Amino acid sequence: MPAALLWRQMVPWIKLFLAVHKGEEIQMIKGRLTRTVTLLAASALTLGFAATGVGISTAGAATATPGVTATSITIGATVPLSGIAVSYAEVSAAANATFNFINKHGGVNGRKIKYIRLDDCYNLAAYGLGCTAGASTTTLSQTQVLVAQDHVFATVGSLGTAAQDSVLSYMKTNGVPQLFVNSGSSDWSQPSTYPNLFGFQASYQVEGKVFAQYIKTHYKGETVGFIGQNDDFGAGGYAGLVNGGINIASANHLSYNAADPVLGSFSDIGTDVSTLQSDNVKVVVLDSIPGITGAILDTAHQDGYSPKWIISSVGADPISVNSPYEANAITFDSLPATNDKTNPWIPWLRSIILADKTDFPKFTANSPMDGNMLYGAAFAVAFAETLKAEGKTVTRAGFVKTLESTKLATLSITPLQYSKSNHQGLLGGVIANIAPNGSAAPIYFNEPSHVVYTTGNSKNTPIKTLPYVVSPIPAWLK
Amino acid sequence: MTFLRSLRVQETTNARFLCVGLLTILTLGISFVLPPVANSQMAGGAAITIVILGLSWLIGWSGQISLGNSGFMAVGAYAAGIWAHHHATTPLIFTFILATVAGAISGLIIAIPSTRLRGPYLAGMTLAFSAAITPLAQNFTSVTGGEGGLFLNSLSTPSWFLHFFSGPNATINANAQWTADLAVFIAGVSFFFMANLFHSRTGRAMRLVRDNDVAAELVGINLARTRTLAFVVAASFAGLGGALYTVINATVTPQTFPLTLSITLLTLMVLGGIGTLSGAVIGGIIYAFSTNLVAHINSLTGVNPTSNLGSNMQGIIFGALLILTMIFAPRGIAGVGTAVQRLRNARRTALASNGAVD
Numbered sequence: 028m029p030a031a032l033l034w035r036q037m038v039p040w041i042k043l044f045l046a047v048h049k050g051e052e053i054q055m056i057k058g059r060l061t062r063t064v065t066l067l068a069a070s071a072l073t074l075g076f077a078a079t080g081v082g083i084s085t086a087g088a089a090t091a092t093p094g095v096t097a098t099s100i101t102i103g104a105t106v107p108l109s110g111i112a113v114s115y116a117e118v119s120a121a122a123n124a125t126f127n128f129i130n131k132h133g134g135v136n137g138r139k140i141k142y143i144r145l146d147d148c149y150n151l152a153a154y155g156l157g158c159t160a161g162a163s164t165t166t167l168s169q170t171q172v173l174v175a176q177d178h179v180f181a182t183v184g185s186l187g188t189a190a191q192d193s194v195l196s197y198m199k200t201n202g203v204p205q206l207f208v209n210s211g212s213s214d215w216s217q218p219s220t221y222p223n224l225f226g227f228q229a230s231y232q233v234e235g236k237v238f239a240q241y242i243k244t245h246y247k248g249e250t251v252g253f254i255g256q257n258d259d260f261g262a263g264g265y266a267g268l269v270n271g272g273i274n275i276a277s278a279n280h281l282s283y284n285a286a287d288p289v290l291g292s293f294s295d296i297g298t299d300v301s302t303l304q305s306d307n308v309k310v311v312v313l314d315s316i317p318g319i320t321g322a323i324l325d326t327a328h329q330d331g332y333s334p335k336w337i338i339s340s341v342g343a344d345p346i347s348v349n350s351p352y353e354a355n356a357i358t359f360d361s362l363p364a365t366n367d368k369t370n371p372w373i374p375w376l377r378s379i380i381l382a383d384k385t386d387f388p389k390f391t392a393n394s395p396m397d398g399n400m401l402y403g404a405a406f407a408v409a410f411a412e413t414l415k416a417e418g419k420t421v422t423r424a425g426f427v428k429t430l431e432s433t434k435l436a437t438l439s440i441t442p443l444q445y446s447k448s449n450h451q452g453l454l455g456g457v458i459a460n461i462a463p464n465g466s467a468a469p470i471y472f473n474e475p476s477h478v479v480y481t482t483g484n485s486k487n488t489p490i491k492t493l494p495y496v497v498s499p500i501p502a503w504l505k
Numbered sequence: 506m507t508f509l510r511s512l513r514v515q516e517t518t519n520a521r522f523l524c525v526g527l528l529t530i531l532t533l534g535i536s537f538v539l540p541p542v543a544n545s546q547m548a549g550g551a552a553i554t555i556v557i558l559g560l561s562w563l564i565g566w567s568g569q570i571s572l573g574n575s576g577f578m579a580v581g582a583y584a585a586g587i588w589a590h591h592h593a594t595t596p597l598i599f600t601f602i603l604a605t606v607a608g609a610i611s612g613l614i615i616a617i618p619s620t621r622l623r624g625p626y627l628a629g630m631t632l633a634f635s636a637a638i639t640p641l642a643q644n645f646t647s648v649t650g651g652e653g654g655l656f657l658n659s660l661s662t663p664s665w666f667l668h669f670f671s672g673p674n675a676t677i678n679a680n681a682q683w684t685a686d687l688a689v690f691i692a693g694v695s696f697f698f699m700a701n702l703f704h705s706r707t708g709r710a711m712r713l714v715r716d717n718d719v720a721a722e723l724v725g726i727n728l729a730r731t732r733t734l735a736f737v738v739a740a741s742f743a744g745l746g747g748a749l750y751t752v753i754n755a756t757v758t759p760q761t762f763p764l765t766l767s768i769t770l771l772t773l774m775v776l777g778g779i780g781t782l783s784g785a786v787i788g789g790i791i792y793a794f795s796t797n798l799v800a801h802i803n804s805l806t807g808v809n810p811t812s813n814l815g816s817n818m819q820g821i822i823f824g825a826l827l828i829l830t831m832i833f834a835p836r837g838i839a840g841v842g843t844a845v846q847r848l849r850n851a852r853r854t855a856l857a858s859n860g861a862v863d
Contacts, residue, residue: 146810165761174677175542195656259653
């Protein structure tokens with residue numbers, strides 16, 4: 028009987044795990060006691076650590092809606108404040124500056140906005156890349172602090188595709204709205220599965236399709252290459268290019284690993300650049316974060332390689348990239364150029380930052396502004412406006428309903444209008460170029476044509492144009 | 506009465522059951538007074554405790570070095586993740602058993618060459634294993650979800666448990682505590698198994714193989730089988746720990762199990778105490794609350810946490826702690842008592858030899 032044979036084989040293993048070798052062990056009672064005491068001490072230590080490290084929350088739990096009191100509303104975000112994606116720290120700093128400005132002018136419907144930002148190191152804390160957070164810190168653990176300790180009303184502008192994907196389930200289970208996720212993944216627009224989840228910027232697919240049209244118009248017949256981050260960011264951008272009708276040879280479809288602990292992302296970059304150079308690729312599309320964009324441009328320059336660079340809005344901000352070789356590259360933008368003299372929001376934001384320099388201590392009247400600041404201010408204004416539109420009584424369900432039905436006046440150059448079916452946010456943008464700055468690194472975008480392109484994520488949706496919009500600053504924000 | 510008498514005589518399995526049971530209940534009790542964030546941290550610590558139990562058994566008792574435990578964790582985590590992703594309705598226990606078995610199988614595969622390797626060569630091979638796991642998970646996208654990983658539903662808290670809670674944050678607090686309690690319970694069960702294993706015939710055979718393999722062979726212990734067994738057990742514990750970690754976090758991605766996690770596990774085990782049961786628990790506690798400790802030290806010393814010094818504080822503190830542990834308490838925090846005893850004995854002997862008997 029094979030079954031009996033099998034059973035006989037298993038018996039010693041089961042015995043092993045239960046360790047029921049009868050009467051073979053006499054353990055010293057003393058040893059047992061020692062172990063018990065150690066364990067008790069360890070348990071006590073648990074309490075001790077918890078008491079020193081975890082402060083008791085003071086955030087208002089007085090009303091039915093978490094985070095909301097008669098005079099305040101507490102919101103939060105997990106963002107990279109250290110580590111590989113630290114250049115994005117400015118985004119939430121600008122949002123905070125905007126909230127502080129609003130608070131100084133009496134807040135929204137009598138409530139001051141308290142914005143708690145926690146460092147999650149782009150969800151890569153375990154790699155310790157100059158990262159503040161400890162080994163057990165993740166986007167989820169920091170989000171738990173925001174939700175379960177600080178009792179935030181919602182998270183606003185939390186950053187990173189992989190990072191925010193990792194908390195979707197937690198946020199949904201606990202019923203906390205996840206607003207204006209700072210990432211162009213199309214994951215944020217799934218209203219039937221995640222009714223409280225909202226994106227902000229145009230999707231990477233849309234950006235890729237607009238780039239595809241630009242390449243087909245201006246670089247017809249040229250070979251095209253691609254370097255992308257090896258997650259949804261790179262995958263979405265590449266899908267957009269392909270859906271837009273661009274053929275990229277598989278040898279020239281390259282990636283870098285944002286989380287490569289053994290060799291680091293930079294070894295990928297060297298290989299990627301030399302592959303494209305030896306294949307004589309004339310147009311290169313980059314879906315990379317700013318630090319990596321800069322490294323790619325510098326590496327290519329050292330190798331004497333200068334194709335036409337087309338860079339995702341996520342990794343193109345000239346001040347963050349800080350490489351002179353970015354001049355004249357092409358990018359995509361849903362926000363105004365920071366040197367746009369006609370846009371009223373630019374001087375408005377500058378005056379806010381100069382009035383209270385807590386978030387930007389080194390910023391002076393002559394400092395150039397960058398795209399990160401505009402981005403942070405844009406979603407901060409969008410949040411404040413929705414809150415104002417919702418009225419004096421604030422609930423999570425009411426906020427979501429208001430957001431789905433209000434046309435928001437913010438910094439973007441295309442209307443921001445969520446609906447029951449659109450939780451993505453901005454749906455398009457303009458083609459911009461990076462303005463040269465002599466021999467120094469560029470600091471400005473140019474938006475030569477004010478044509479806003481929009482399209483859907485799928486292959487068959489045609490590219491259309493939208494009006495270029497400059498929303499007036501609402502009176503209560505002036 | 507028979508049960509109580511059995512505690513005093515031979516059936517120490519019962520004694521262990523009682524001890525571990527009481528401690529688990531105590532910890533579950535503690536979870537009622539801890540704030541929800543600390544409970545979430547405790548859940549992670551419990552998962553890591555299970556992994557360290559296995560690692561402590563492998564390194565401390567069988568004397569084989571492994572840098573591959575993050576890899577074994579990843580195997581268990583992905584087994585759990587892939588199963589739960591497609592079969593969300595099966596009972597949780599099934600997911601855990603599946604992950605444990607998957608971990609054991611990966612341990613067996615690694616163990617086959619390991620019986621021929623010792624010391625740094627073995628470390629190198631297991632290192633290669635845990636380095637290979639991440640790219641594997643990144644590349645078989647249709648199964649593993651690639652870089653983005655797989656998402657599971659968060660643990661659902663049973664309605665009877667919700668009755669313990671009230672107020673506007675009842676659900677959040679209940680969810681956090683239910684996760685922690687489940688994790689602590691599983692860690693308790695694993696602890697009981699490992700405690701039995703440590704003191705079983707196999708455990709003693711393992712120590713003999715570690716200390717003197719020739720002697721072990723002379724008394725009839727099969728070396729290859731015993732060493733293989735050590736890996737299989739360690740890997741199944743790591744698999745279970747990885748699965749628990751996945752269920753707690755409701756997601757599994759390649760970034761969760763970097764090579765550095767293996768080093769972290771090793772550090773935690775050494776700090777807690779190699780080859781000790783309580784050391785694994787201490788390691789888990791350190792893992793869970795190290796962030797709080799570092800933040801506390803930063804705030805005490807007034808170091809800006811985002812400065813260069815502040816962002817490296819974790820490494821500085823644990824590096825120093827590791828060195829101090831290795832010098833003054835080679836058996837880790839769990840062995841501090843023994844180390845103090847040994848120092849006192851040595852002093853007494855020295856005094857005695859000087860003729861100054863107390």
